[in-house]
Amino acid sequence: MYPTDLTVAAVIERDGRYLLVEEYAMGMRVFSQPGGHIEAGESPEQAVVRETLEETGCDVACKDLIGVYLWIHPQTRQQFLRIMYAAEYLGCDEQRPLDEGIVAARWMTLQDIESRRATLRSPAVLRCLHDYAAGRRQSDALLTGMLPLQQNVHRIIATADLV
Numbered sequence: 001m002y003p004t005d006l007t008v009a010a011v012i013e014r015d016g017r018y019l020l021v022e023e024y025a026m027g028m029r030v031f032s033q034p035g036g037h038i039e040a041g042e043s044p045e046q047a048v049v050r051e052t053l054e055e056t057g058c059d060v061a062c063k064d065l066i067g068v069y070l071w072i073h074p075q076t077r078q079q080f081l082r083i084m085y086a087a088e089y090l091g092c093d094e095q096r097p098l099d100e101g102i103v104a105a106r107w108m109t110l111q112d113i114e115s116r117r118a119t120l121r122s123p124a125v126l127r128c129l130h131d132y133a134a135g136r137r138q139s140d141a142l143l144t145g146m147l148p149l150q151q152n153v154h155r156i157i158a159t160a161d162l163v
Contacts, residue, residue, distance in 0.1 A: 004079040004153045008047045009035025010087040011132040012060055017107040018129060019089065021055045024101045025121055031106070031113070032121035033128065034058075035082070038149060048085050056105035057096035060087035065138040066131055070160035071124045081156060083143070084128045124163045 010033055012019040020031045036051040038044055045062040052060045066084040073080070098105070110129060113120070120126060142159060146152040 002076070002078045004081050004157065005037075006081050006083075006150060006153055006156070007035055007037055008044045008051065008083045008085065009033040009128070010048045010052050010060060010062070010085050011066060011128055012052070012058070012087045012089050013132070014089045014107065017109055018113065019052075019056060019058065020106050020108055020113065020125075022103040022106050023055075023121075024103070028119075029103065030119055030121040031108075031116055032125050033084075034105075044083050044143065044149065045085065048087060052087065053096075054099045055102050056092065057094060057098060058092040058105065059090040061090060062087050065140055065142060066128060066136055067138050068142070068156060068160040069124045069127060069163050070157055071122045071163040073122075079157075080122065080124070081153060081160060082124050082128070083149075083156075084124075084131075086132060086137070122163070127161075127163050 021034050022031055034052040034055040038047040048062045049060055052058055063086045066086055069082045071080045146155050
């Protein structure tokens, strides 16, 4: 069995559109929210800001915790634990080189995203957007007693919503 893949991601909304990353993952061209792994010594909020900049060229301010989501890949059984935040868009540097594997940053409506369901990186992409749009937010205290997060994945999984 694979270890659980602990990641962070951000829902970034501007003028009724959401910022997504078009990228190559698992041998396919897919769409997902900007995000990635937490580096050593980094808080989840810092990881959201860094990953968004690296993947989209956009600066954001991390805001509310939307939730924690667990998705298990149906073929490989790999577990993906995603800590999802709302983030405020501050601006973009369109000349900034993006991370390897990233095709482009795309602003899309919820309807556009729903029509691309088959090309989303995982069902968590849409679930997080629906929870965000419904106003779902979690207390930051949810993760406070679990630091460092990488060493407490089993405790975080216990709080996660299964996607």
